[in-house]
Amino acid sequence: MLDSYRDDIRDLDLFAGMKQESFEALMRGAYIQNFPPRIELISEGDTPDFLHIVISGSVDLFSSWNGRETSMATVRPVSTFILAATIKNAPYLMSARTLEKSRVALLPSEDVRAIFASDGAFARAIVTELAQCYRAVVKNTKDLKLRTSLERLANYLLRQQRHNGSPEFDLRMEKRRLASFLGMTPENLSRAFKGLEPHGIKVAGSRIIVHDIVALERFAKPSALIDRYDS
Amino acid sequence: MLDSYRDDIRDLDLFAGMKQESFEALMRGAYIQNFPPRIELISEGDTPDFLHIVISGSVDLFSSWNGRETSMATVRPVSTFILAATIKNAPYLMSARTLEKSRVALLPSEDVRAIFASDGAFARAIVTELAQCYRAVVKNTKDLKLRTSLERLANYLLRQQRHNGSPEFDLRMEKRRLASFLGMTPENLSRAFKGLEPHGIKVAGSRIIVHDIVALERFAKPSALIDRYDS
DNA sequence: GTGACGGCTTGACAATTATCAAGCGAAACA
DNA sequence: TGTTTCGCTTGATAATTGTCAAGCCGTCAC
Numbered sequence: 001m002l003d004s005y006r007d008d009i010r011d012l013d014l015f016a017g018m019k020q021e022s023f024e025a026l027m028r029g030a031y032i033q034n035f036p037p038r039i040e041l042i043s044e045g046d047t048p049d050f051l052h053i054v055i056s057g058s059v060d061l062f063s064s065w066n067g068r069e070t071s072m073a074t075v076r077p078v079s080t081f082i083l084a085a086t087i088k089n090a091p092y093l094m095s096a097r098t099l100e101k102s103r104v105a106l107l108p109s110e111d112v113r114a115i116f117a118s119d120g121a122f123a124r125a126i127v128t129e130l131a132q133c134y135r136a137v138v139k140n141t142k143d144l145k146l147r148t149s150l151e152r153l154a155n156y157l158l159r160q161q162r163h164n165g166s167p168e169f170d171l172r173m174e175k176r177r178l179a180s181f182l183g184m185t186p187e188n189l190s191r192a193f194k195g196l197e198p199h200g201i202k203v204a205g206s207r208i209i210v211h212d213i214v215a216l217e218r219f220a221k222p223s224a225l226i227d228r229y230d231s
Numbered sequence: 232m233l234d235s236y237r238d239d240i241r242d243l244d245l246f247a248g249m250k251q252e253s254f255e256a257l258m259r260g261a262y263i264q265n266f267p268p269r270i271e272l273i274s275e276g277d278t279p280d281f282l283h284i285v286i287s288g289s290v291d292l293f294s295s296w297n298g299r300e301t302s303m304a305t306v307r308p309v310s311t312f313i314l315a316a317t318i319k320n321a322p323y324l325m326s327a328r329t330l331e332k333s334r335v336a337l338l339p340s341e342d343v344r345a346i347f348a349s350d351g352a353f354a355r356a357i358v359t360e361l362a363q364c365y366r367a368v369v370k371n372t373k374d375l376k377l378r379t380s381l382e383r384l385a386n387y388l389l390r391q392q393r394h395n396g397s398p399e400f401d402l403r404m405e406k407r408r409l410a411s412f413l414g415m416t417p418e419n420l421s422r423a424f425k426g427l428e429p430h431g432i433k434v435a436g437s438r439i440i441v442h443d444i445v446a447l448e449r450f451a452k453p454s455a456l457i458d459r460y461d462s
Numbered sequence: 463g464t465g466a467c468g469g470c471t472t473g474a475c476a477a478t479t480a481t482c483a484a485g486c487g488a489a490a491c492a
Numbered sequence: 493t494g495t496t497t498c499g500c501t502t503g504a505t506a507a508t509t510g511t512c513a514a515g516c517c518g519t520c521a522c
Binding site: 044045063066088090124127130140145224226 | 275276294295296297299300301303314315316318319321322324325347348351354355357358359361362363364365366368369370371372373375376377378414452454455456457462
Binding site: 379380381415416418419422436 | 477478479480481482488
């Protein structure tokens with residue numbers, strides 16, 4: 001079962017450079033599990049038992065406090081999540097639930113920490129991964145603190161547009177979750193889409209048409225230091 | 232000059248476990264510099280030349296966009312900053328300026344990356360450090376997205392109270408900067424302090440008196456997964 | 463088909479937060 | 493001792509964002 005995905009996992013930057021022996025050791029305790037949609041994989045506050053790798057499907061990372069909930073990120077194949085908690089052996093700061101039918105590889109946390117301690121190449125790969133994650137969260141914080149919700153939506157759409165390469169694309173998530181991810185209510189998101197119509201956006205259901213990129217960019221003022229996923 | 236602080240640096244978790252030879256190599260290219268208050272040490276977007284270590288004084292990390300500015304964090308001795316940018320050799324996401332007269336050690340980025348590649352213990356220490364930073368930023372994001380500004384202030388005061396160990400303490404930063412750090416305007420912070428008076432807070436200038444911790448906690452609902460710096 | 467459900471939208475309204483302008487007061491300075 | 497400066501506070505007002513309630517409209521099960 002696991003063997004079918006072994007190569008996908010090995011190809012991840014995180015595992016590509018490590019010793020074959022280390023990789024084998026990691027795979028020995030690992031296994032694959034399939035989940036239906038909307039299953040909670042981990043709950044914030046729990047102690048990390050496994051490093052998770054999304055093989056197919058997608059996973060929502062979210063957090064709650066005082067009866068409120070917010071979507072923090074979406075994990076898409078093939079990538080890991082909650083690496084930091086696993087390494088530090090500290091409680092999860094976020095919960096995770098499947099958004100759709102998903103296949104997930106589970107690597108026992110203790111194995112990960114053991115190999116981390118013994119395989120320098122693996123340790124270095126983890127550094128790169130964590131640095132990447134850290135910088136992504138910093139960018140997100142800048143987005144939240146420096147922009148209004150309308151500006152956040154505008155820049156989100158520009159990022160999607162760039163990612164898709166086409167001026168016309170579908171939102172990859174429910175609007176309610178997009179709203180939560182952008183730090184606003186669904187009602188407000190609905191109005192924000194309306195508010196972007198004078199800036200070159202047309203919306204039809206989950207279909208977005210950027211019919212005037214220049215106008216949208218003039219309004220959104222995208223910045224490499226907030227909106228570029230690379231760098 | 233550098234020698235006087237060599238031990239302080241070596242005692243940092245980041246450098247404590249590395250090979251003596253690696254540490255020597257790092258120190259060889261390093262030097263100490265003194266800065267007056269309000270000097271900009273680095274600017275976001277620049278390429279990292281040095282890993283910075285605050286030896287004394289304090290440094291504000293902040294970001295700007297579209298004419299707006301927000302304070303992201305305060306670095307106090309003895310600790311490093313912009314480690315992620317240094318390791319990835321990617322542009323700074325934040326700027327840094329001294330808040331007061333400060334002493335800073337500068338380690339050439341190339342040296343740091345070279346030792347990172349050759350010394351496994353150093354790589355592992357960097358992992359721990361980055362994981363810590365990552366989790367801190369995630370907590371900050373939760374604070375921003377899940378709480379109102381009044382709740383953020385209340386929890387900030389509780390954290391300070393806990394840190395000081397006394398129900399009475401001084402704010403460690405200008406209120407305007409605290410406002411920016413908490414994601415609000417100075418005017419709003421002023422009103423927020425007033426708004427916390429019914430919840431056990433008294434304010435006299437920069438002096439804070441928590442005269443009813445229970446009431447404050449009842450309102451603030453602090454959470455380990457947002458407000459604890461350790462874990 | 464038909465009805466129920468759920469997500470999205472809309473409108474009215476309320477709460478939160480920001481902006482602008484003015485004034486206060488402590489520290490710095492002449 | 494006055495004067496200036498600067499950060500903080502306050503009030504009035506505006507903008508932004510959230511809440512509540514209702515309705516729309518697709519999907520899906522029966």
